[in-house]
Structures are given as structure tokens and as C-alpha cells.
Amino acid sequence: MDSITHTLFGVGIYKSINKDKMSKKEKFALLFTAIGASQIPDIDVISQLWDTMGQYQMWHRGITHSVFLIPIWALLFYLIHRFIFRIKGMQSFFVALISVFIHDTSDLFNSWGTGYLEPFSSVRITFGTIPIVDFIIWLIFLLSFIASKIYPKVKPYSIFRIGWALVVLHIVVQSIQGYLMYEQYKKTYQEVALSASFIPWHYTIVGKNDHAVDIINDSLITEADMVERLQSSSEKDLHTLFAMNPRAKTLYKWAPFVVVVDDDKRIGIYDPRFYRNGESFLFEYIDKSTLK
Structure with missing residues (x-):
């Protein structure tokens, strides 16, 4: 996902926590943790500074996005919480754990993919069912924020938890439809790749047979549109x-x-x-x- 979406994920996690008994310092530290941990896997972009062998494509979303590194990132934020903010307790660890997990796992669903199983596998796992910039996710969080202001009697964390449920529902519905499209085209092509459109429930299917590569726009509710055949x-x-x-x-x-x-x-x-x-x-x- 893009940086804005990952930031929204961090804010959404922070807003979903009951902070009624927290001090301002604790709230700030938790916000730092939620947003920071939601962004930390993308620290790999700095590898461009020393990439002289053309490896950046593999380094970006590589080991820093590994599921096996999630507890390491969480431990880092726990230590920041403990020794810089001087706040005890394990809440920061679990918030960071969830934040990094959401970052790494959400990236699996767009066409760029991640090295989710590195260092044990260099395969880029990609489902291609969610666009890198998903405006539906943006809209859900925006509506959650507006609702928290319109209905002050309702606890904000309750509203944002509903927002999270809607985000998960959106990803599930979008991904099921993408999977059905993928299975449909597997019968026609030797190799198939999926890339979600910015329009919900619409996908670009790339199918390859020998030397021919077809690019098709399709969905479960529209007719297929052959965009181009490449040789x-x-x-x-x-x-x-x-x-x-x-x-x-x-x-x-x-x-x-x-x-x-x-x-x-x-x-x-x-x-x-x-x-x-x-x-x-x-x-x-x-x-x-x-x-x-």
C-alpha cells in the first residue's frame, strides 16, 4: 500500500484503543508507536542510496516486510517506549506488533507483492486484488473520523473499530472477486497475473500463452474488454x-x-x-x- 494508507492504518489503530485512563504523554507515545510501526517496514527505501548492482527491486518490500521480522520491529518500539518515553508495560509491543503485521500483510494484496517469507523464500507473494492506492479504505477512515465528530456521545474507539470491520469486509469481498477472476482466466492462459483497478471490483488480467501476452479489463459484473495483445x-x-x-x-x-x-x-x-x-x-x- 502507499504511505498515506499505511499512515491511516496507524491512526486507525490508535483511534481504536480505549485511552480514557491514559495521560497525554502515554497517548502521544502510543500514537508515535502506532504510526511509526505502520511505516517502519518501508525503511528499506534507503537501500537506493547504496544500490550499485540493480538490486533495489528485490530489496524494496523484501526482508523488512518479512513476517519473521514482525516481532523484532515490535521489540524496537517497545524499547523506545520503555527507555525514551519512560513508559512501562507491554501495550506498546502489542500495538507495534499489530501495526507491522497489518503493513506487511496488506502489501500482499496488491500487485507489487512482498518478500513475506524471507529469508527462507525469495518468492514475491502477490495477490493483486487490492490497488496500491485504495480510495475505499481512505473513504472508510474519513467517514469514521467524521462520525466521531458528529456523534460525540459515542466513544471514538467504538466508531473506528466499526471502520476497521468495514475495511476488512472490503478487502475480503474485493479479494474473493479477484480470486474468481483469476481462476476463470487460468483455464485460458498458461500464466496469469492480476492487478486490481482503482475502480472497486474491477481488475486488469494479464494472461500469457507462449509469445502472446493479453491485457484485459474485466469484472464479475461487466463484459471483458481486451485492451491490447503484446508480442x-x-x-x-x-x-x-x-x-x-x-x-x-x-x-x-x-x-x-x-x-x-x-x-x-x-x-x-x-x-x-x-x-x-x-x-x-x-x-x-x-x-x-x-x-x-
Whole structure:
């Protein structure tokens, strides 16, 4: 998910806690923990500063998003709570534990995926059923905030707990529909990848058969719309590309499958899940002029 959504998750966790007996210091420390722990796995973005081998695609959402690292992150925030804020008790640990778990697990549902099982598996797990920026989730938290102001007699934590239930319901409904779409297209294509649209209950299906890659917009309530059929030069030897552009090798390992480009000017690969308006923003290539 995007940074705004992760921040909303942190605020939503904080708002869902009964803080009637907490001091201002305790409330501030808990807010810091909820938001900080909801963001901490994305600390891996700093790896761009020393990435000279084109590995960032694997590092981002890699080990920092591992389910096995969740208690380590939670322990870090517990220690901050204990020794910086000087607040005893285990509540901060459990709040951080939940916050990091929600971050890592929610990222599984969009097409970017995560290294959820690293270091024991380098596979990027991705369901593709929720967009990276999900405006429905934003709307639910916005309505929860408005409701907490309109109905001051109702405890805010009760309202935000209802909001969380709606977020979970939204993800479940969206994911069930995505799963049904995926199973439907598995019968037609050798390889299938799913990418959720910003429009609820709508998906982009990317299906590959041999050298042909189809991009289709579809949902359970509309007719399928064939967006484009791409041709992949799958037989092309990519060793030279990988040697001259290490990011291409990383992309090849990271993506479920790629489209290979071999034209008069370039040799390259791109992830068709992010194909928009004639190109994919995840495209790594070399100019053939450099080979002469």
C-alpha cells in the first residue's frame, strides 16, 4: 500500500484503543508507536542510496516486510517506549506488533507483492486484488473520523473499530472477486497475473500463452474488454542484457513474467502488469547502439 494508507492504518489503530485512563504523554507515545510501526517496514527505501548492482527491486518490500521480522520491529518500539518515553508495560509491543503485521500483510494484496517469507523464500507473494492506492479504505477512515465528530456521545474507539470491520469486509469481498477472476482466466492462459483497478471490483488480467501476452479489463459484473495483445520475443537470449543492465536481471526474477522487447533500437524486458498507454514504468533495457 502507499504511505498515506499505511499512515491511516496507524491512526486507525490508535483511534481504536480505549485511552480514557491514559495521560497525554502515554497517548502521544502510543500514537508515535502506532504510526511509526505502520511505516517502519518501508525503511528499506534507503537501500537506493547504496544500490550499485540493480538490486533495489528485490530489496524494496523484501526482508523488512518479512513476517519473521514482525516481532523484532515490535521489540524496537517497545524499547523506545520503555527507555525514551519512560513508559512501562507491554501495550506498546502489542500495538507495534499489530501495526507491522497489518503493513506487511496488506502489501500482499496488491500487485507489487512482498518478500513475506524471507529469508527462507525469495518468492514475491502477490495477490493483486487490492490497488496500491485504495480510495475505499481512505473513504472508510474519513467517514469514521467524521462520525466521531458528529456523534460525540459515542466513544471514538467504538466508531473506528466499526471502520476497521468495514475495511476488512472490503478487502475480503474485493479479494474473493479477484480470486474468481483469476481462476476463470487460468483455464485460458498458461500464466496469469492480476492487478486490481482503482475502480472497486474491477481488475486488469494479464494472461500469457507462449509469445502472446493479453491485457484485459474485466469484472464479475461487466463484459471483458481486451485492451491490447503484446508480442514477446521470448526466445531472445538475455545474457547480454543482464550483464549490461543488472536491474533487468532483478526485474526478471521479481516479476511473475515479463514481455521481452527486441526491436531495431532496444533489447529489454518489462512487467506487463504495469503497462499503461503503450509502455510499462517497470521497463529495463539497453540500446543496441551500445553493442556496436
